[in-house]
Structure formats: structure tokens, C-alpha cells
Amino acid sequence: MTKEVLRVEHLNKFYGDWQALHDISFTLHQGEVLTLLGPSGSGKSTLIRCLNGLEDFKSGAIYFKGQKVETNSKNWQELRQKIGMVFQSYDLFPNFTVLENILLAPVKVQKRPEEEVKTEALRLLKRVGLEKYVNSYPRELSGGQKQRIAIVRALAMHPEIMLFDEVTASLDPEMVRGVLQIVTDLSQVDHMTMIIVTHEMNFARQIADQVLFLENGKILENTPGEEFFKHPKTNRARGFLTSMDF
Amino acid sequence: MSWQIITQSLPIFLKAFELTLWLSAVGIICSIIVGILCSLVQYFKVPVLHQIITAYVELARNTPLLIQLFFLYYAFPVIGLKMSAQVCGIIGLVFLGGAYMAEGFTGGFAGVNSSQIDDGKALGMNNLQLARYVVFPQGFALSMPALTANVIFLIKETSIFSVIAIPELTNTALDLIGMYYRSNEYLLVLVIAYAIILIPVILLLNYLERKVRYGTFGD
Amino acid sequence: MAHSAINVFFAGNNFSRILQGLWTSVWIAGASLIIGLILGTLLGILRTLPNKIIRFILRLYLEFFRIVPTIVLLFLFYYILPRTFHINWPASWMAVLAFSLWVAAEFGDIVRGALESVPLVQKESGLALGLSRVQLLRYVLLPQAVQLELPATINLATRVIKTTSLLMMISIMDVVAIGQQIIEANNQKYPTAVFWIYGLIFFLYFIIDYPLSKWSKQLAAKQNR
Numbered sequence: 001m002t003k004e005v006l007r008v009e010h011l012n013k014f015y016g017d018w019q020a021l022h023d024i025s026f027t028l029h030q031g032e033v034l035t036l037l038g039p040s041g042s043g044k045s046t047l048i049r050c051l052n053g054l055e056d057f058k059s060g061a062i063y064f065k066g067q068k069v070e071t072n073s074k075n076w077q078e079l080r081q082k083i084g085m086v087f088q089s090y091d092l093f094p095n096f097t098v099l100e101n102i103l104l105a106p107v108k109v110q111k112r113p114e115e116e117v118k119t120e121a122l123r124l125l126k127r128v129g130l131e132k133y134v135n136s137y138p139r140e141l142s143g144g145q146k147q148r149i150a151i152v153r154a155l156a157m158h159p160e161i162m163l164f165d166e167v168t169a170s171l172d173p174e175m176v177r178g179v180l181q182i183v184t185d186l187s188q189v190d191h192m193t194m195i196i197v198t199h200e201m202n203f204a205r206q207i208a209d210q211v212l213f214l215e216n217g218k219i220l221e222n223t224p225g226e227e228f229f230k231h232p233k234t235n236r237a238r239g240f241l242t243s244m245d246f
Numbered sequence: 247m248s249w250q251i252i253t254q255s256l257p258i259f260l261k262a263f264e265l266t267l268w269l270s271a272v273g274i275i276c277s278i279i280v281g282i283l284c285s286l287v288q289y290f291k292v293p294v295l296h297q298i299i300t301a302y303v304e305l306a307r308n309t310p311l312l313i314q315l316f317f318l319y320y321a322f323p324v325i326g327l328k329m330s331a332q333v334c335g336i337i338g339l340v341f342l343g344g345a346y347m348a349e350g351f352t353g354g355f356a357g358v359n360s361s362q363i364d365d366g367k368a369l370g371m372n373n374l375q376l377a378r379y380v381v382f383p384q385g386f387a388l389s390m391p392a393l394t395a396n397v398i399f400l401i402k403e404t405s406i407f408s409v410i411a412i413p414e415l416t417n418t419a420l421d422l423i424g425m426y427y428r429s430n431e432y433l434l435v436l437v438i439a440y441a442i443i444l445i446p447v448i449l450l451l452n453y454l455e456r457k458v459r460y461g462t463f464g465d
Numbered sequence: 466m467a468h469s470a471i472n473v474f475f476a477g478n479n480f481s482r483i484l485q486g487l488w489t490s491v492w493i494a495g496a497s498l499i500i501g502l503i504l505g506t507l508l509g510i511l512r513t514l515p516n517k518i519i520r521f522i523l524r525l526y527l528e529f530f531r532i533v534p535t536i537v538l539l540f541l542f543y544y545i546l547p548r549t550f551h552i553n554w555p556a557s558w559m560a561v562l563a564f565s566l567w568v569a570a571e572f573g574d575i576v577r578g579a580l581e582s583v584p585l586v587q588k589e590s591g592l593a594l595g596l597s598r599v600q601l602l603r604y605v606l607l608p609q610a611v612q613l614e615l616p617a618t619i620n621l622a623t624r625v626i627k628t629t630s631l632l633m634m635i636s637i638m639d640v641v642a643i644g645q646q647i648i649e650a651n652n653q654k655y656p657t658a659v660f661w662i663y664g665l666i667f668f669l670y671f672i673i674d675y676p677l678s679k680w681s682k683q684l685a686a687k688q689n690r
Binding site: 073154 | 359361362364365366367368369370371372373375379380383384387
């Protein structure tokens with residue numbers, strides 16, 4: 001049995017009177033890839049945003065490496081240094097160069113020596129094939145390049161989990177593959193623990209160790225990846241897979 | 247229209263021109279400082295101060311500078327606070343300008359994309375780091391158009407100093423008209439004087455605005 | 466002491482005179498806004514036409530009003546019209562004329578901006594329905610532009626209202642001028658009258674302008690959402 005990294009218990013989230021998440025519970029172990037699937041509006045993004053405190057929740061608990069997460073902003077801020085996140089909007093900070101974007105958090109937040117981080121940043125940039133853009137500004141890059149750099153920026157923090165929220169949803173189709181390849185590499189080469197919200201079914205099938213299928217804020221299925229795609233248990237999931245038509 | 251009248255008045259206008267420039271410069275610089283301080287209080291929602299500054303900004307923005315100046319110059323001495331006309335002018339202009347600048351910067355900070363703030367948070371930044379590296383640099387760039395408009399507005403508002411007898415451009419022109427009854431000539435010089443100040447300022451600020459926008463928001 | 470000074474508001478016919486002065490300021494602001502908005506709409510439409518000469522002239526017109534402070538504008542009309550053109554209108558008409566042309570310039574720019582920001586697809590689908598250019602303007606562009614320009618228009622109105630405080634400079638008996646008269650007349654009896662009268666005028670401007678600017682801000686916030 002590998003080590004447990006993240007456990008969520010009975011999480012409920014409301015927007016005003018409307019319940020966005022109903023009694024969500026799951027566990028994630030070291031090196032596992034959890035994929036959140038479901039129709040739009042099912043609460044996938046809300047859930048993943050709860051996991052690093054960008055959204056608060058009404059009741060329930062999150063355990064990070066066995067320790068219950070105190071949901072105050074100070075604590076979340078500490079914890080986010082160990083939880084990397086990449087968003088759909090591939091937003092780099094437009095006022096900084098690529099390198100400055102990557103160095104910012106490790107140097108200013110984690111107070112690591114700049115030279116060390118720089119060496120690492122260059123190595124990571126090389127790995128995603130963008131080392132020649134080190135001194136470019138975000139506006140000079142394509143969406144796919146920005147998204148790859150956003151991943152590098154998160155990795156430079158040495159996170160123990162990576163959260164990916166629809167990272168390819170706003171990209172041109174020809175950019176998608178490159179970004180997904182990096183995520184796949186992270187799983188296969190680095191054995192990174194990851195939670196992924198995606199609409200790319202082939203990618204999900206290939207990478208998911210475990211699938212949470214959500215609808216209307218509820219978990220309808222929590223199944224091993226292979227199993228979910230071969231033999232979905234619920235009609236809803238079957239319908240969803242058919243509609244995605246991959 | 248007499249050319250001679252105009253040339254004779256130029257030395258007097260030159261003095262007034264310098265005074266308008268000087269008052270504008272001091273007023274604008276102080277307004278920017280006051281505006282930045284107020285917008286910081288608003289951004290961090292400092293208790294008590296936050297409410298006070300909200301009230302100040304609304305009061306200053308929704309009342310005419312002329313009444314503010316009358317208050318400072320005529321009403322304050324009654325309660326024992328006597329200041330020279332120029333001091334009143336600067337205080338009045340900064341009272342007004344600080345509120346406009348605060349509003350501009352606050353709007354700029356609020357305009358920073360929420361996804362940028364999510365990014366910063368996801369990288370583990372605390373509120374101060376978020377403000378320093380993400381919200382302020384981008385927010386100041388976003389508030390450049392407001393800053394430009396405010397600078398031009400404040401320069402023009404110095405014309406109202408004429409009501410408390412500060413010998414700036416407008417006051418000087420009115421005095422000359424009163425003395426020599428040559429309105430066309432003096433008004434022409436007056437308009438040209440404002441054009442000489444404002445046209446370069448407008449061009450420079452527009453250039454800076456474009457540059458800032460290009461520098462940070464290319465996409 | 467303070468209690469007695471407040472009596473200055475009600476001594477003689479002071480209060481009704483202040484209200485009279487306020488009315489002068491209000492009608493000048495109102496008339497200027499109505500005329501200025503109509504004229505400005507025309508200027509705004511003209512500025513979206515492809516004719517370069519018209520656009521250039523109207524741009525110059527706008528820049529003139531951007532550069533000249535309003536107080537100077539008032540004096541330009543006040544001195545030049547009677548002395549050079551022998552037009553002897555009452556000062557309040559001159560003020561309305563000056564303010565109207567100023568409002569027209571600024572509002573023209575607002576209208577132009579709003580018309581240009583109506584999405585192209587709206588124009589194209591209007592034309593595809595066989596609307597003439599005038600019909601397109603009347604039924605598609607202007608109604609959408611009005612919505613877009615409303616916050617800026619309200620803001621312009623608050624500025625016009627504040628600017629009416631300058632009317633006394635061209636010897637119009639506006640609320641400020643009457644306030645000054647009352648202060649001078651009561652200087653002996655109520656030395657603190659100056660505080661109260663200017664305080665009242667300050668407050669009067671505030672209660673007119675504050676709700677307007679609040680409204681404009683709310684509308685703008687709604688549009689940005």
C-alpha cells in the first residue's frame with residue numbers, strides 16, 4: 001500500500017442556497033492520477049478549486065498526508081506551496097518575463113536561492129522544449145507555449161500534488177497534444193500525484209488510475225480508470241461516454 | 247485685435263504661466279501620493295480608515311472645487327484656521343485630486359483579472375506578495391487612462407484658483423481685462439497658454455499609456 | 466453660538482432666496498444638458514461617417530473643449546459675444562450656450578465610442594435584413610449605444626451640475642452668488658454665517674451629485690459583469 005497523500009471526507013459546498021457539491025469523499029495515494037469527469041456544470045472545477053482553498057466549503061474535511069487541513073487563509077497559503085495548480089486560462093503574469101514568472105514564487109514565497117531555482121527553471125524549460133523563450137514576455141508566446149510554461153512554473157515549487165483544471169480546454173487543437181504529453185510524462189517519469197479535470201477522453205483513459213464521475217455536484221462513480229471506460233456502472237456515465245464520442 | 251496689446255502683456259502672462267505650472271505640478275504630485283495611499287487602504291480594507299476614505303472620496307468627488315476653495319479660504323478663518331490663498335489652492339486641489347486618483351487606482355486594482363489572482367494564490371503567495379507582484383503592477387498599468395484623464399482635469403481645475411485671487415493664468419487674464427477692457431486679446435493669450443501646457447501633456451501621457459499597455463498587456 | 470448662526474438660513478427671506486439661486490443653477494444645467502445631448506448625438510453620428518474632413522473638424526472641435534477650462538469658456542462667451550458680435554443676451558443664456566456646446570463635444574465623443582463598440586455582427590445582420598443605413602442607426606445601433614453610454618452620460622451630467630458653481634463668475638445670481646450676498650449682509654450679526662452658508666451649498670451639491678454618481682457606478686459595474 002502506498003502512502004496516502006490526499007483524503008476528502010463528506011465535503012459540501014454551497015453558493016448561497018444552491019448546493020454545488022454534495023458529500024464528496026475520496027482518497028488519493030502517492031503517484032496516483034485521479035481524473036474528474038462529468039458534464040459541464042457538474043462541479044468538477046469547483047471541487048478541484050476547493051482542494052487548494054480557492055473556494056471555501058461549508059462542511060467536511062480535507063486531509064493532506066494524514067493531517068487535517070485547517071481552512072484558514074494563512075494555512076492555505078502555506079499548503080499551496082505543496083499543491084501545484086494549472087488553470088484553463090493559461091495566464092502567466094503579463095508584467096514578468098518567462099523566467100521571472102517561474103522564479104517569482106520559489107524565490108519570493110519559498111525564499112530559495114535564486115541561482116539554484118534558475119538552474120532548475122532552465123532545466124524544466126528545456127524539458128518542455130521552450131528554453132529559447134526564457135527572456136520572452138508572455139504576449140510573445142502562443143497559448144500552448146504559455147500553458148507549458150504555467151506547468152513549469154507550478155513544478156518549480158516542488159509540489160507534492162499537481163492539480164490540472166481543464167488545462168487544454170482553451171487551446172487550439174494542434175497545441176493540445178504537446179501539453180498533454182507533458183502531463184503524461186509527469187505521471188510516467190516522475191510518478192507525480194495528480195488530479196486532472198479534462199474533456200480529453202483518450203487522454204483521460206490513458207492516464208487515469210482512478211476516475212471520479214460527477215454530476216450535479218455528486219459523485220456517481222468512483223472507479224479504477226480502466227474499469228470506468230470499459231464497464232461504466234451507471235447509465236449516466238455510459239451516456240456521458242457515448243456523448244463524448246471518442 | 248491688437249498685436250501690441252498682446253506683446254505687452256506677455257511678461258505678465260509668463261509669470262502667471264509659471265505659477266499655473268508650479269501649482270499644477272505640486273497639486274498633481276501630492277494628489278497621486280494621496281491617491282496611492284488611499285487606494286492601498288481601500289485595497290487592504292484597513293478597518294475604520296477604509297470607511298473614512300470611502301466617505302472622503304465621495305464627498306470630494308461630488309462637490310465643486312469652487313465651494314471647497316471658498317470653504318478653505320473664507321470659512322476656515324472663522325474657526326481660527328487662516329491660510330494663504332496659494333496654500334488653500336493646493337490643499338483644495340489635492341483634496342479633490344487625491345479622491346479622483348484614489349478612485350482611479352482602486353478601479354485599476356479591481357480590474358486585475360481574477361484568474362491572475364488565482365494564479366498567484368495557487369503559487370502560494372500571501373496577500374502582501376499577491377499585492378506586490380500581481381495586483382499592483384498590473385493595476386497601476388490598468389489605471390493609466392484614469393491617471394491621464396485626472397492629470398488633464400487637475401491642470402484645468404487650477405483655473406478655478408482665480409476665485410480666491412491666486413494670480414495664475416485665468417486670474418491674470420481677468421485682471422487685465424478688468425483694467426484695460428481688451429477682452430479678445432487677453433482671452434486669446436489665455437487659451438493659447440492652456441494649449442501650450444495641455445497639448446504636450448496630453449501627447450506625452452497618451453504615449454506613456456500606449457507604452458505601458460504594450461509593455462504588460464500584449465495579448 | 467452655533468445654534469444662533471444656523472438662524473441665518475431662516476432670517477428674512479434667505480431660505481427662499483437660496484432656493485431661487487439653486488433653481489437658477491438647476492435650470493441652466495438642465496437646459497444645457499438637453500440641448501447638449503441632442504447636439505452631441507448628431508455630432509457623434511457624424512463622427513462615425515467615413516468623410517475625413519467632417520471627422521477632422523469635429524475632432525478639432527472636441528479637442529478645443531478638452532483643452533479650454535470651463536471657466537475660461539464661460540468668459541469667452543461672456544466677453545466676446547457682446548463686444549465683438551454685438552449679441553446682447555442675458556448672461557444665463559450665454560452660460561447655457563457655452564455649456565451646451567461643451568456637453569455636445571463630450572457627449573459626441575461618448576456616442577461615437579458607443580456606436581463603434583456595437584459589435585460588427587449587429588450591423589451586418591441589420592443590413593442583411595434589408596435595413597437602410599438610417600434604419601440601422603435608428604433601430605439597431607442607437608438603442609444599443611444608449612445602453613452602453615448611459616454611465617458616462619450620467620457622469621457628464623454630474624460634472625455639468627458641479628460646473629454650475631462657476632456661474633457666479635459671469636454675474637449670474639446662482640446659488641453660490643446668493644450665498645455670498647447673504648454672508649455679506651449677515652457678517653455683523655452672524656460671524657459664522659460663512660461656515661453655515663457654504664456648508665449648506667456644499668451639502669446641496671453633494672445630495673444632487675452623489676446619487677447620480679452612485680447610479681452611474683452601479684450601471685457600469687453591471688455592464689462589466
